[in-house]
Every structure is written in C-alpha cells, then in structure tokens.
Amino acid sequence: MRIVAVVNQKGGVAKTTTTANLGACLAARGLKTLLIDLDPQANLTLGLGIEWYRLETALHSTLLDAEETPLADILHPIADLPLYLAPGHLDLAHTEAVLMPHADKAYRLRNALEDLTQEETFDWVLIDCPPSLGTLTQNAIVASSHLLIPTEPKFYAFAGMDTLNKMIVGLTKSLRFRVELLGVLLTMVERGTRLHQTMAEEIRERFGDKVFRTEIYKNVRLSESEVQGMPIILFDRRASGAQNYESLAEEVIARAN
Amino acid sequence: MRTDRMASLRKRLQREADAFEFDALIAGVSTIEADADQDPDASAETPSAPAPPAEPTPTSGGTVVPRDAEPSLAQPAASTGEARPAKAHGERRRLSSPWAQQSLFQYGDPTGDAPDDENRAPQLGPHVAASRPDRRPVSRAADREERLRTVLDTLAGRLLLEAGRMRAAVQDDDADLAGFHLAHINQLLDILQSVDPAGDLARQLGTRAAPPPGRAWPAAAWSAVELAESPFSGLLPPSAGEEYYRQVLRAAWGASHPS
Numbered sequence: 001m002r003i004v005a006v007v008n009q010k011g012g013v014a015k016t017t018t019t020a021n022l023g024a025c026l027a028a029r030g031l032k033t034l035l036i037d038l039d040p041q042a043n044l045t046l047g048l049g050i051e052w053y054r055l056e057t058a059l060h061s062t063l064l065d066a067e068e069t070p071l072a073d074i075l076h077p078i079a080d081l082p083l084y085l086a087p088g089h090l091d092l093a094h095t096e097a098v099l100m101p102h103a104d105k106a107y108r109l110r111n112a113l114e115d116l117t118q119e120e121t122f123d124w125v126l127i128d129c130p131p132s133l134g135t136l137t138q139n140a141i142v143a144s145s146h147l148l149i150p151t152e153p154k155f156y157a158f159a160g161m162d163t164l165n166k167m168i169v170g171l172t173k174s175l176r177f178r179v180e181l182l183g184v185l186l187t188m189v190e191r192g193t194r195l196h197q198t199m200a201e202e203i204r205e206r207f208g209d210k211v212f213r214t215e216i217y218k219n220v221r222l223s224e225s226e227v228q229g230m231p232i233i234l235f236d237r238r239a240s241g242a243q244n245y246e247s248l249a250e251e252v253i254a255r256a257n
Numbered sequence: 258m259r260t261d262r263m264a265s266l267r268k269r270l271q272r273e274a275d276a277f278e279f280d281a282l283i284a285g286v287s288t289i290e291a292d293a294d295q296d297p298d299a300s301a302e303t304p305s306a307p308a309p310p311a312e313p314t315p316t317s318g319g320t321v322v323p324r325d326a327e328p329s330l331a332q333p334a335a336s337t338g339e340a341r342p343a344k345a346h347g348e349r350r351r352l353s354s355p356w357a358q359q360s361l362f363q364y365g366d367p368t369g370d371a372p373d374d375e376n377r378a379p380q381l382g383p384h385v386a387a388s389r390p391d392r393r394p395v396s397r398a399a400d401r402e403e404r405l406r407t408v409l410d411t412l413a414g415r416l417l418l419e420a421g422r423m424r425a426a427v428q429d430d431d432a433d434l435a436g437f438h439l440a441h442i443n444q445l446l447d448i449l450q451s452v453d454p455a456g457d458l459a460r461q462l463g464t465r466a467a468p469p470p471g472r473a474w475p476a477a478a479w480s481a482v483e484l485a486e487s488p489f490s491g492l493l494p495p496s497a498g499e500e501y502y503r504q505v506l507r508a509a510w511g512a513s514h515p516s
Contacts, residue, residue, distance in 0.1 A: 009447075039451070040451055093452045094411050097415045098411075130447075130448075132448060132477075134444035134447050147282070159277075161279065163479065165277070165278065166510065168286055169280075172281075176289060179286060181285060199270070202267065207279065208283075
C-alpha cells in the first residue's frame, strides 16, 4: 500500500484537484484507492459531491477518538469505482487546536490507518493536506510513505518547497517516520507562457527526475467537474485535464513500482 | 528587452534556489530503520510508536539526517516533558486530556442524546462502513453557525493564550520560549487563514480577537521580514535587534526548544 500526502503549504496549487483526479484515475485502473480530506475547508469532500456539514461523523471524529469512530466507519464510496473518501469537515480546524498539546498529536492519522489496514487493504491512499504546516499536515507526513508536491511554476515555488523541506527535516528530530518524495508536480501550467516555461525548466533542473514528466495544464473543465461533484475522468474524459491526470496516474504507478 | 528580463528573472531564481537545501525532499528521510536495527522485535515497515529523538540517522539511500541540521515545527515531546505515545499492535488509544474529551462530548452529540444507530452510515461489506454518503441533516443552519462559532472561538482563544505566553516569555527574556510560542501562534494563524481568510466570519460571529473591519487575520511569520511586519512583533521588546528576531525565529523553527 502506498500512502501519498499531497502537500504544499501554499494554497491554490491544485492539491485538492490533484488528489481527487489522480485518485479517480488510479481507481479507474482497478486499484482500490482511499482519499483522505485533511483540509478543514473540506473542498475535496464537497468536490466529490458530499456535503460535509450534513455528516454526523467525519475525519475529525476519527482523529479525536479512533476507538469511538474508526476510520472504516466514516468511509464513503465514490461513483462506481473502487474509490473511497474519508471526508473532511470544518471541525478539523477545531481538532487541530484540541490536539496541539497532545504528545501523540502527529500520529493520530497513522494509527487510524494502521487500524484500518488490518481489516481492509487499499492499493493507494492519497491525503489532501491543508495549506499550512500545522498539526494536520504533520499527521499526513508522518502517516505517509511518499510525498507528492504540486506546485505552480512560479517564482515563490522554491521558497515554499524550502520551507516544507525544513519542516520535514525538523520532524525527523522528534518524530518517528519515513517518507520519500514521489515527485514534484507542475500544475496550472499555461503552455504559451514564457514565464511558466522558464520556471518549469528551473524546477526541473533543481529537482531533476523527481519532477513528473506530466504537467497539469490550466483547464476550465477541471473546475467545472468540481462544481459537478465528480472527477474529471467521469465528467469529460476527453478534456486535457483528464488526459493530464491519466498520464500522471501512469507515471505515479511506474514510479512506485 | 524581453530576453533581458527573462535572463534577469532566471538569474534571480537561480540565486534564490542556490540558497535552499532540498536534501530531505529529494533523498527522503527516515528515523525508523536505525531503531529497527537496534531492536530486532521492532517492525521497520509499520512502526507502532514514535521513538526518542534520533541521532544522525542513515536512510536506506545512505542519506544522513543531521541531528541539528534544520529547525522543526514539531513540538518535541522530550523537550517539553511529555510522554511519547506508545501503541501496541492493534491497540487503540483513548484521549487522555479532559479538554479533548470535553470537546468530544460537545462535538460528538450536540443534543446530548445517546448515539442513534440509525444515523450511522450503513455497512458495506465486513470492513468498509458506508455504502452511500449519509446525507441526513444532523443540524439546522443555526447549529452550523454554532459550530463555526465554536471553532473560531477555540482557535482565537488559543491564539490569545499563546500570545500571552509569548509575551510572558519575552518579559522573562527567554527568546527560545518566545519562539516556541510563536510557532504555535503561526500554526493557529494558518488554520484561521484556512477557515476564515478575510476574517469576515469571525466578525460576523463576534469571535474574540476577530480582526478589525477591513482587516484579515495576520499572516503567519516564519521569517524575520514576516515577523517584523506581523502585529505579533509588538510582543517583542522595542529594543529587539535583528539577532533577537533571529533567535526567536530559530526557536520557532525548532532549532532550540525550551527545556
């Protein structure tokens, strides 16, 4: 089982879009996939057609007390794919504050996943992280085997990744975990923009083959699919966004093997 | 002209990039394998409990994670005197904090009634629980507003608490402790920005410490420039110089921690 945190503390870099659509593409290949919405904004949950504010239990319930609400109890199947969602909830923000003084605050998700996988096997777990470096993101990193970092090809991308890098090294001093970079994903790429080309080249030079060959182009159909509450491959399979994520799924599978 | 601008931009980018170390991201990190080597019973694949802070640890790729190479956002349990969590295989832990349990009570069942089995998601197979999203409304709009209010009140209350602690640390001339609390302030600001970016919700709901009209929540301050621009810099001594700022920030990043 591969557990991938889709992480970047910068907002608006297509973490949620990537989690939803990569997950759907993996599931469409018959790979049983679990999506975890760790963002208090719960956009992944809404984007997959589930109204978090109507849920009695969601991920915050599991993080607060996994015995009372095991992860298995909050999973929702998505479409007719082997795709499941652990929904996010606004109360995750409250949960983060509640967990702050706890010694095991960064291990809640990992322990919940361990409990789940004793009973249920998933091929892939994708975690949509909040745009911050707080306790929830630490939970994601500690629980993950791999990191996927979506980033726009923009100037401040380096600074953001440097900050993330420092956080990960810092975590190694106090927490017990192992994580590898699955890849840096260039998102929201404007093909005709010289600036984006230059930035993309620089990021590729710095991270080498850790940057996915696939780039996710700006595509309005991706936004439309979120409004419709379904992954792009179910909304418009011919859209460039769908093709990009299909290609990314192939690359992700190849890298993980 | 256009080419010059691109060249200048590329040069600037390279200069910025050269200042950064991406080793952990590129090579990956592990604090697990060394522990497994020391303890033959430990599982390297599925560690069940965190270990004490690691010595410089070789990874599978031969990468060494230097002990003090970079600062940490994490609150180190050893340095704060907190017990590290231990979790036996298959064992589930319970919350120990009365605060957390009280919160669970408030959030788990706002009506105070016993849990209703009918409201639980239906079972799908023996292990995965839900077959369809449970779309049954569990609260009215007022309840949703109350939840938002509680979230924002909790976060703002915690923010004020951490700010007070930071101020006390500064008054005690303890820059390390001040940085430690600054890290918590930053984490809380990150969450507040995520939930209520413009501060409108907090103002509408009358949250304590809501930003004044027209202002958003302050941004987290992880660099000297950001800290200087942050209203929380007002907690630092007026005479604080660059070195003091650096010391606070180093502590915020976990380079040093209060004992």
